[in-house]
Amino acid sequence: MWRVSRQDDETAFTTLMRRWHPPILRLCTRMIGDPHRAEDLAQETFSRVFTQRTKYQPERRFSTWLWRIALNLCYDELRAPRRREEPWLGSEDETGDPTFVSSGLSPDRQAARVEEDRLVQQALAALPDTYRSVLILRHYQDLKFREIAEILEIPEGTVKSRMVEGLNQLSRRLHAALEISPSDHIGLGNPPSPANRPNQKAIL
Numbered sequence: 001m002w003r004v005s006r007q008d009d010e011t012a013f014t015t016l017m018r019r020w021h022p023p024i025l026r027l028c029t030r031m032i033g034d035p036h037r038a039e040d041l042a043q044e045t046f047s048r049v050f051t052q053r054t055k056y057q058p059e060r061r062f063s064t065w066l067w068r069i070a071l072n073l074c075y076d077e078l079r080a081p082r083r084r085e086e087p088w089l090g091s092e093d094e095t096g097d098p099t100f101v102s103s104g105l106s107p108d109r110q111a112a113r114v115e116e117d118r119l120v121q122q123a124l125a126a127l128p129d130t131y132r133s134v135l136i137l138r139h140y141q142d143l144k145f146r147e148i149a150e151i152l153e154i155p156e157g158t159v160k161s162r163m164v165e166g167l168n169q170l171s172r173r174l175h176a177a178l179e180i181s182p183s184d185h186i187g188l189g190n191p192p193s194p195a196n197r198p199n200q201k202a203i204l
Contacts, residue, residue: 131166
């Protein structure tokens with residue numbers, strides 16, 4: 001990024017895009033629930049990185065700056081006075097693009113996975129932006145609390161409290177959608193064993 005900001009190095013910029021486009025696309029897709037618009041926002045993120053390259057501060061982490069640009073674009077999109085499309089019905093591959101086929105799964109399990117992804121996306125979309133962004137950065141981008149605090153420019157303790165409340169709200173919405181007993185636990189990335197709960201769908 002130093003070469004991009006100081007030397008207008010297009011080769012270096014291409015290298016950055018190749019490295020960071022997949023995670024930025026995943027973030028935008030999860031934040032707004034529309035894979036086609038998410039691709040536009042991912043492209044706009046890198047466009048802004050280049051147009052604002054002289055504002056980059058080398059002593060600060062590039063990834064923090066990049067995540068913040070992408071999140072702000074997602075916030076603007078979510079608050080825009082236009083009709084929101086329905087969330088996609090598939091799951092994501094490693095590029096962040098939606099896919100309706102999961103290799104190695106039976107047709108019944110593929111259909112169940114599509115429905116589970118749809119329910120999770122709907123539950124995430126219903127959360128306030130402050131909780132949704134923390135959950136996505138933590139569970140889908142695997143960032144540390146410290147890193148999330150830097151991106152959002154809030155104290156680390158606030159990140160943790162938003163995480164707890166966000167998980168509580170998400171769990172309540174999923175319990176209602178799946179008609180599960182409130183005593184059953186749903187977590188992101190740690191689904192309960194189907195053998196122990198035969199009537200409960202594994203969410204992720």
